[in-house]
Amino acid sequence: MTESLDRGAKRRSAPPILQNAFRPFFLGGAVWAALLVPLWISEYLGWTGFLHGMTGHAHEMLYGFLAAIICGFALTAIPNWTGRAPVAGAGLAGLFGLWLAGRAAYLADGGPWVSWLDHAFLPVLSAVVIREILAGKNWRNLPIAVLIGLFTLSHLAFHFPEFSGAAIRATFAVTVLLIALIGGRIVPSFTRNWLAQHQPAAVEGLAPPMQRFDMLVIGLTAIAVTGWTVFPCAAPTGLVMMVAGAGQFARLARWKGFRTFGEPLVWSLHTGFLWLPVSLALTGASIVLPGYVPAAAGLHAIAAGLIGSMTLAVMTRASLGHTGRPRTAGRLTTLIYGLVHAGAVLRVISAFQANEPVLLISAAVLWSSAFALFAAGYAPMLWGARPPVRAPG
Numbered sequence: 604m605t606e607s608l609d610r611g612a613k614r615r616s617a618p619p620i621l622q623n624a625f626r627p628f629f630l631g632g633a634v635w636a637a638l639l640v641p642l643w644i645s646e647y648l649g650w651t652g653f654l655h656g657m658t659g660h661a662h663e664m665l666y667g668f669l670a671a672i673i674c675g676f677a678l679t680a681i682p683n684w685t686g687r688a689p690v691a692g693a694g695l696a697g698l699f700g701l702w703l704a705g706r707a708a709y710l711a712d713g714g715p716w717v718s719w720l721d722h723a724f725l726p727v728l729s730a731v732v733i734r735e736i737l738a739g740k741n742w743r744n745l746p747i748a749v750l751i752g753l754f755t756l757s758h759l760a761f762h763f764p765e766f767s768g769a770a771i772r773a774t775f776a777v778t779v780l781l782i783a784l785i786g787g788r789i790v791p792s793f794t795r796n797w798l799a800q801h802q803p804a805a806v807e808g809l810a811p812p813m814q815r816f817d818m819l820v821i822g823l824t825a826i827a828v829t830g831w832t833v834f835p836c837a838a839p840t841g842l843v844m845m846v847a848g849a850g851q852f853a854r855l856a857r858w859k860g861f862r863t864f865g866e867p868l869v870w871s872l873h874t875g876f877l878w879l880p881v882s883l884a885l886t887g888a889s890i891v892l893p894g895y896v897p898a899a900a901g902l903h904a905i906a907a908g909l910i911g912s913m914t915l916a917v918m919t920r921a922s923l924g925h926t927g928r929p930r931t932a933g934r935l936t937t938l939i940y941g942l943v944h945a946g947a948v949l950r951v952i953s954a955f956q957a958n959e960p961v962l963l964i965s966a967a968v969l970w971s972s973a974f975a976l977f978a979a980g981y982a983p984m985l986w987g988a989r990p991p992v993r994a995p996g
Contacts, residue, residue, distance in 0.1 A: 617692035619988045623925060624690060626985045627699045628675030629918045630978060635706065636668045636911075637975035644967045648960065653710060658767060664906060665774045666725065666758045667706050672914045673781070674698070674728050677751065679921060681732065685739025690731060701727060722762075725755040746784065753777045769832055775905050776828035782879060782913055783821050783851065788812045790872045791858045793920075797869045802862060810857035820850035824883070831886065841890030848883030855880065867932035868923070871916040871940045878908035878947070885951070899954035907970055908947035915943050915973060922981050927989040935980045939973045946970025 620626050643660040645651040654660050682689045690698070701724040708720035733748045754777045761770035791812045798805045827847040830840035860873030886901030919939065924930050932940075946969030953962035 617695075620986050621693075621695050622689075622691050624678030624695055624698075625675040625918075625921050625925060627695065628671045628678075628702070629922060630982060630985045631699065631702065632668050632671030632675065632914075633918070633974045633978040633981075635663070635671065637971045637978060639663050639668060640967045640971045644964055647958075647963070659709070661771050662709060662761065663706070665771065665778075666721075666761070667702075667709070669774075669778065669910060669914070670725060670728070670754070670758075671702055672918065673751065673754070674702070676917055676921065677728075677732055677747065678735075679925065681735045681739070681741075681744070684744050685735060685741045687735060687739050690735070698724070698727060698731070722759065725758050729755045747781070750777050750781050750784075768835075772828075772832045772835060775902070776832050778910060779828050779879065779883075779905065780821070780825055782876070782909060783824050786872070786876050786879070786913060787817050787821065787854065789917075790855075790860075790876050793869055793872060794858050794860065794863055797863060797866055798859070801865065805859060805862045809859050810854075817854055820847065820854055823847045823850055827883065827887070831890075836890060838891055841887040844883050844887030844890070848880040848887060850880075851883060852877075852880035867937045867940055868916075868920050868930055871912070871919070871932070874940070874944060875909070875912035875916045878904060878912055882909050897954045899958070900951050903950045903954055904947070907950040907966070908944075911943045911947055911970060911973070912940070915939055915977060918977060919981070922984060926984045928984065935976060939976050939980075942969050942976070943973035946973065 620630075639654075639660070642651065642653050646654055646656070646660070654663060678690050678695075681687070701720075705721040705724045729748070729752045732751050736742075736744055736748050754774060757770045757773040757777065760766040760773070763770075789812075791810060795806060795809055795811075798809065823843070824847040827840070827844040830837065830843060834840050855873065855876050858873065860870060863869040863873065882901055882904035885896060885904045886898075888896040889898045889901045919932065919936050920930060922928075946966045949962055949966035949969065953959055953966055956962055
């Protein structure tokens with residue numbers, strides 16, 4: 604109790620940007636995402652060479668951008684799960700500094716001693732997550748800590764050339780499972796809350812989160828993505844992935860997302876989660892029917908579609924709610940959702956068109972613009988203090 608009180612006092616005395624993990628990490632991650640894709644497209648077209656090839660592009664999208672968003676979400680959600688005060692102040696500044704140092708170290712390509720700075724962030728994050736969950740005796744969320752630990756291990760494996768391909772697939776696999784697990788909680792829960800306020804009659808029959816069916820589908824998805832990591836070209840892997848995709852679509856259909864079109868902050872979660880069955884189906888089809896479905900289609904359905912849209916759906920909602928703003932999407936937020944989905948769709952289409960440059964550039968501009976708009980539009984609330992609470996009447 605004393606530790607929690609001390610941490611709470613330190614948090615309140617810290618500048619707003621360091622009072623919650625989502626503030627620096629959502630902002631930093633969004634800025635980095637907005638820069639990364641244009642940097643990669645310019646390198647792909649032979650104009651620049653900042654990212655050191657395809658491996659650099661994959662590294663920074665996964666262990667730079669995505670790792671920042673996972674950190675911001677996890678360290679913001681865990682206090683709600685455990686009742687402990689959030690990581691804030693100097694500790695949060697140090698963690699964000701490690702993330703920044705990792706980005707600089709990887710881009711500098713300054714040899715092994717410099718590159719090891721890139722390895723520091725994720726092990727520290729994993730240790731913090733495990734500590735917070737264990738200290739709060741929050742056994743229900745131990746699988747989240749395990750998945751973040753696997754994310755950390757896949758990053759270490761990435762730096763061994765003979766394992767880099769499997770490490771990338773493993774990282775995508777972990778991310779798919781995190782979204783299947785956490786998204787499977789928050790999408791139906793937030794939908795139920797919104798329907799209870801706006802369409803009470805529609806709540807009846809809405810499937811609650813994490814029933815036996817959900818756990819079976821998540822288990823099947825875990826088998827599918829594990830098989831993809833280890834046996835990426837095996838036909839059984841592709842078949843299991845397509846069946847898992849059908850199961851995830853069935854989960855989504857039970858949450859009545861079509862009833863939430865009145866609030867983009869809610870329907871964005873449903874459209875984001877829709878990329879999960881789509882990406883599983885495309886990845887499976889690329890294994891079973893490689894002559895018809897390119898592997899890049901499934902890969903970018905996960906990266907640009909599932910990860911891009913779900914991160915923004917969560918980032919916008921969490922940023923509004925945790926800074927004391929109404930949980931409703933304005934025009935800017937709705938535009939952000941439209942841009943990220945449009946960019947993802949074009950990126951998947953471009954995979955079927957041999958990465959035609961006009962499609963690639965268009966997809967990059969749309970997708971990156973979504974994150975740039977988030978950074979520009981949400982920076983004041985992430986950097987600044989919560990608005991004062993107005994007295995009723």
